[in-house]
Amino acid sequence: MARVNRAARIDDVRVHACRVPTDAEECDGTLCWSATELVIVELRAGTTTGFGYSYTQARPAATLIVEKLAELVRGADALDLPQLWKAMNAALRNLGRPGLGMMALAAVDIALWDLKARLLGISLAQLFGRMRESVPVYGSGGFTNEDDAQLRAQLGGWVDAGLRAVKLKIGSRPDDDPRRVALARETVGSDVELMVDANGAFDRYAALAIAHELAASNVCWFEEPVSSDDVDGLHWLGLRLPVGMAVAAGEYGWDCRYFRHLLENRAVGTLQADATRCGYTGFLQAAALCDSFLVPLSAHCAPALHVPVCAAVPRLRHLEYFHDHSRIEQMLFDGLPPLRDGALWPDPDAPGHGLHLRTAEIARHGC
Template identity: 45%
Template sequence: MVLVEIKGGGKTGIGYTYGHEATGIIIEKTLKKLVLKKNAMNIESITSALIRAIRNNGNTGIAMMAVSAVDNALWDLKAKIFDVPLCSLLGQAKDEMLIYGSGGFTSYNDKQLENQLGGWASEGIRYVKMKIGTHPADDVSRVKKAREAIGKNTGLFVDANGAYTVKQALGKARSFAEYDVSWYEEPVTSDNLQGLCFIREHAPYKMNIAAGEYGYNLPYFDKMIHQGAVDILQADATRCGGISYYIKAGNLAEAYEIPFSSHCAPALHLHASVTLKNFYIGEYFYDHVRIEKMLFDGVMPSKNGCLVPDLQRAGVGLEFKHSDAEKYKI
């Protein structure tokens, strides 16, 4: 986690991303000077200047994650200056963010897999996702075990992280359909838009193809949509230019009537997500849920399979626990 704090108007805004420590160096040496002394109300202007500043380093990867962390902090600061929740500042479209429990790592044994996914289902989380693809020969049997653990009334998602070939992915899709898998994420690498499109067109009709978590800019999402590569577009505000461009990606998806979904960092995405009319579901990722609960006050617990923003707290509703985090600091 790379944390950004910006002070203004007697308030402190916080934002973060997840990435290499070099992300922090870019913020300190390249971006910070473009933020200091600027008007905190003018986020569009500031973030545009940050993106111009990283042009020669490429507006993707570590450089864009650095921009994202700063933009996230700017939005938290602006809402805190107005002393309102961020979702109120932006305008709510939904009361809550539907979530899916995400984990089921391929390093888990069968018992660990069943306990984690089944535990989420018993807590009232209505959708769960598991990883596949590391050991393809085992994937169908693992999906079967997952279905048995969660019962027939919980939605089952799978994520291959681009591990399969196109034909292999399509064959697996037909096998997974027997266990009512309704979400098939990155069956092939998201760089292969033609392959994603082929799988989407030939997969069982109840199975949605999802991708987009590696998107760093709007042209990426635009190409993914125009190629017909996805049924559900994903984006990550810790990568794609912060809350500013996360919202723009969501609006782009809405223009094409495609459901929108957040990738990881559920506490950060909550307020922005409930302002999007076409928002479908957010990833309640095991590792990030654990980290956010450790390092922040104000993290909302899941309730009936959803997260609900705390409208009594300004900004994104989080306060960083400096004393608790100090021992982890790099």
């Protein structure tokens, strides 16, 4: 057995459970929430520390990491990521990997990748292999409980900041959705891509009917028009949407088998993936699958965390600059990639993902 390099041995695992109230209640087509939780994992090897995080129910995820996953990574070689990925997946077999299990695992996997890059003294984008210097983002919010003035201010603010695509939520009041979407189009002008997300609020016939109404506002992206569990429904809709509008889904992808299932069934025009749910490892697998199926990939939420891995995706469309998560990242982390010309720019000289914990803020939001 290969001798473990002392400098690469993982000495310590620390876990933080955080809860951050939103700046106002947020609603989409099927849920409302007033706080967002995240679990943060720090891994230390010698004097080098990496970290990862996932937006999930923080305390149960932290318990799962402490009681099931920490023992696998503590003492392991920080460079042997495939071994650890396999061992952590196996450890969750009887607990249920999809959902909370994978979000806990993803936080550890992201921390492992960050630690590896920092040990090598290179950026994560460099470790993954850069395709591009910056990552295009789209503004995401437009919650269904916002009034018209709030919707205009939020979407207009992103366009003023240089973003070339924005997305709003629909589905909680379908009768009012065409008007809200028309207001959004009027606000952002004709040159900005307009996207909607129903979070699975419709059945396939209702989704098709509203899609034809939204075509008047030149909507190009209809995310989860039906539940992403209805893979046949996504495919059925994709064949019938107005010209110029396509289905997007994939945010509940926990592993490469799920992404392959969506792609093989021609369920999406653009696949979405979320590294905080499938890890950087799963995200890279999704990127390879998208390349093989000739389908673009868009990253779901957690913008700062996705920047380095998106820099390496062959068929990247864009990254979601989600209001809630961009706000939390600014509160809890230093070293965020700057937003310029509609894109986030990773620092090529910063080791790892380049983020640093603001420890006082982490402690203040501990739960």
